[in-house]
Amino acid sequence: xxxxxIVLGSGPGGYSAAVRAGQxxxxxxxxxxxxxxxxxxxxVGCIPTKAFLHTADVWERFKHSVxxxxxCENPRLDFPLVLDxxxxxxxxxxxxxDFLMKKNKVxxxxxxxxxxxxxxxxxxxxxxAQIGEARNIVVATGSEARMLPGLTSxxxxxxxxxxxxxxxxxxxxxAILGAGAVGVEFASCFHRFGSQVTVFEMLPRIVPVEDxxxxxxxxxxxxxxxxxxxxxxxxxxxxxxxxxxxxxATLASGKEETVEAECLLVAIGRKPNTENIGxxxxxVELDRGFIKVDPYxxxxxxxIYAIGDIVAGTPQLAHVATAEGMVAMAHIAxxxxxxxxxxxxxxxxxxxxxxxxxxxTEAQARAQGYDVKIGKFPFVAxxxxxxxxxxxxxxxxxxxxxxxxxxxxxxxxxxxxxxIGEGVLAMEAEATVxxxxxxxxxxxxxxxxxxEAFNAVYGQAINA
Ligand SMILES: Cc1cc2nc3c(=O)[nH]c(=O)nc-3n(C[C@H](O)[C@H](O)[C@H](O)COP(=O)(O)OP(=O)(O)OC[C@H]3O[C@@H](n4cnc5c(N)ncnc54)[C@H](O)[C@@H]3O)c2cc1C
Numbered sequence: 001x002x003x004x005x006i007v008l009g010s011g012p013g014g015y016s017a018a019v020r021a022g023q024x025x026x027x028x029x030x031x032x033x034x035x036x037x038x039x040x041x042x043x044v045g046c047i048p049t050k051a052f053l054h055t056a057d058v059w060e061r062f063k064h065s066v067x068x069x070x071x072c073e074n075p076r077l078d079f080p081l082v083l084d085x086x087x088x089x090x091x092x093x094x095x096x097x098d099f100l101m102k103k104n105k106v107x108x109x110x111x112x113x114x115x116x117x118x119x120x121x122x123x124x125x126x127x128x129a130q131i132g133e134a135r136n137i138v139v140a141t142g143s144e145a146r147m148l149p150g151l152t153s154x155x156x157x158x159x160x161x162x163x164x165x166x167x168x169x170x171x172x173x174x175a176i177l178g179a180g181a182v183g184v185e186f187a188s189c190f191h192r193f194g195s196q197v198t199v200f201e202m203l204p205r206i207v208p209v210e211d212x213x214x215x216x217x218x219x220x221x222x223x224x225x226x227x228x229x230x231x232x233x234x235x236x237x238x239x240x241x242x243x244x245x246x247x248x249a250t251l252a253s254g255k256e257e258t259v260e261a262e263c264l265l266v267a268i269g270r271k272p273n274t275e276n277i278g279x280x281x282x283x284v285e286l287d288r289g290f291i292k293v294d295p296y297x298x299x300x301x302x303x304i305y306a307i308g309d310i311v312a313g314t315p316q317l318a319h320v321a322t323a324e325g326m327v328a329m330a331h332i333a334x335x336x337x338x339x340x341x342x343x344x345x346x347x348x349x350x351x352x353x354x355x356x357x358x359x360x361t362e363a364q365a366r367a368q369g370y371d372v373k374i375g376k377f378p379f380v381a382x383x384x385x386x387x388x389x390x391x392x393x394x395x396x397x398x399x400x401x402x403x404x405x406x407x408x409x410x411x412x413x414x415x416x417x418x419x420i421g422e423g424v425l426a427m428e429a430e431a432t433v434x435x436x437x438x439x440x441x442x443x444x445x446x447x448x449x450x451x452e453a454f455n456a457v458y459g460q461a462i463n464a
Contacts, residue, residue: 003027005332006121006134008113008277011039012046013308013321014140015097017329022104024333029132030106031113031123037097040142040309041318043090044162049185051086052165053350056192060352067389077193080168115139115278119303122278136303136332139291140325141277143270143309143316148177148238151266157240159265161186167263170194175247175261177235179206181349183267184218188351191227198228198259200235200249207349209315211361211410213396218351218412221392225352238264272310287312295339297328305332313342320345346424348417353393356420359408359427362398371401375433375457377449379413381464384444390414395453397423397433404433404457414446422450433457 004026007014014030015037021028036043061068062075101108109132111125121132145160147153155163161182170193176183179201191197199206199222205215206222206229222229232252239246245264249257272289283300285292290312297305305328308321323340330337349355365372375397379385393413399406409423426436433454441451455461 001027001133002119003029003107003132003134005029005136005138005329006031006132007138007140008121009039009140009142009273009308010034010037010097010108011140011142011308011321012041012318013142013325014039014138015100016322017138017140017307017325018106019100019104020326020329021332022106024329024335026329026333028104028106029109029134030101031109031111031121031132033110033112035110036094037101037108038090038094040144040161041321042093042097044165046318047093048086048090048165049161049182049189050350051089052082052189052193053185053352055082055085056189057352060192064389077170079170079193082193083166083168086165114276115282115304136305138297138305138307138325138328138332139277139299139310140306140308140321141273141310142321143272145266146269146271147266148268151238153266154240157245157263158238159263161265161267164263164265171262172196173244173261174198174263174265175200175245175259176265176267178267178269179203179229179231180209180267180269181207181347183265184222184349184351186265186267187222187227191225192352195262196226196228198230198261200233201229201231202234204232204252206231207355209347210349210355210357211396211398211408212363213394214355214357214410214412217393218353218355221353222351270309270316274310295327296331296337297324298331314340315345315347317345317347341428344424344427346420348420350417353390353413354416355410355412356416356418356423357408357410358420358424359406360398361408361410362396365398365400365407370407372407373399373401373433373457375399375453375455375461377452377456377461377464379446379449381461382444382446382449382452384446385414385449387444388414388446395419395449397453397457399433399457406431406433406436409450409453411450413449419447419450422447 007030010032018030111123116122173196176199234250237248244262285300291306307324309316347357378394379391385391396410398408436454441448452461
């Protein structure tokens with residue numbers, strides 16, 4: 001059978017694109033090498049980490065319940081049950097993806113897919129090899145954890161995001177290499193579960209893609225909570241010992257230190273899965289392993305599109321993969337396709353406190369020559385944040401003085417990853433600071449802090 005479209009990979013990019021193809025009435029197949037559908041995000045990324053982070057929040061509440069006037073006698077974290085809950089959530093949603101494929105009449109083919117000439121994919125599985133033919137192919141093969149040269153995960157001491165999510169105990173100590181979103185989320189989570197956590201980051205600040213003030217605030221709060229943070233640090237000579245891992249660290253001060261931990265998590269970035277998928281011999285162009293695409297997600301090879309973590313120039317996030325899938329499918333189906341606007345992609349980091357951001361940071365806005373005005377509002381002045389007992393952090397609006405254009409919104413604080421929705425919508429609708437100042441925010445809510453940050457652009461916040 002010749003399909004209208006074959007999607008290679010069933011992560012949030014691939015499965016969402018397949019659903020949309022089905023909705024457009026395209027004859028569609030999806031190829032997945034793993035036994036379960038859902039990709040990194042659902043199986044070993046966004047969903048299981050957030051399940052753990054939720055439990056860490058609840059556990060923290062129990063430990064500090066007396067602050068709310070609730071006496072809990074000897075609360076205990078039963079980690080195998082925590083793991084079981086996480087696994088159930090993942091299984092439920094992976095089955096949900098199976099259901100979506102059936103509902104949208106998408107054929108699911110399990111096996112390893114490789115491009116095999118124009119409009120052809122060879123799929124290899126335990127049952128042998130078969131060729132799928134399609135007028136269009138959407139490559140959505142995602143990414144995997146980058147490792148340091150010569151280092152491999154042993155699933156016990158040296159871990160990536162995959163193995164750490166399967167530990168059925170809380171390590172006494174955990175060293176983490178890398179303080180991007182993945183590294184800091186695991187730090188926040190396992191610290192609250194009880195591990196002694198040290199985070200090593202080579203760059204001068206943690207969460208380096210965020211606004212500098214946000215990085216500083218997270219670092220301050222991590223340190224205050226007892227997480228050790230070493231920025232500007234080089235690590236090497238990693239050895240597995242009898243009961244853990246030993247590594248050498250050269251700290252920012254130049255001091256050398258030998259660090260021991262029960263486990264080591266490597267979270268130094270994600271490598272695109274673009275090797276061994278038959279790209280050689282095509283006109284698909286690569287940039288350091290990432291696939292170059294045009295605004296409609298077309299690669300250099302006619303009929304081949306690329307979406308998600310393998311794409312050059314867009315952040316490796318689930319919602320970006322999905323959005324790119326929508327663009328590719330609309331283009332394939334001849335429907336209006338609106339390219340992804342890189343400046344309106346929200347970032348969300350689910351640490352304690354959380355981070356939500358969109359648009360330009362203050363430094364980027366200044367570098368681009370805008371006449372920058374900043375509005376900042378601290379959660380300590382927000383009554384709902386006090387009620388929640390989470391009043392660290394702030395909302396920061398980066399605006400242009402000339403027309404009140406909103407250039408960026410950066411939030412660190414309670415539910416920051418939810419609150420950022422208002423900033424994203426405001427920017428998408430091209431609202432100005434003035435529009436947001438007239439937008440009525442219900443009281444008492446934490447999103448009032450967002451409204452107040454817009455007031456603060458003109459030095460007119462009421463509560464601070
Ligand atoms: C620990 C962690 C936490 C994260 N948390 C978040 C978060 O909170 N929010 C967020 O937005 N992003 C998060 N991410 C990033 C997010 O997981 C990715 O951006 C997203 O999964 C990318 O989607 P994708 O469809 O491009 O690829 P993937 O999800 O990687 O899926 C690719 C799929 O293709 C399959 N595949 C690969 N090669 C082949 C082949 N040759 N044949 C057949 N199948 C193949 C793979 O098995 C996989 O199922 C997180 C990542 C990690 C590691």
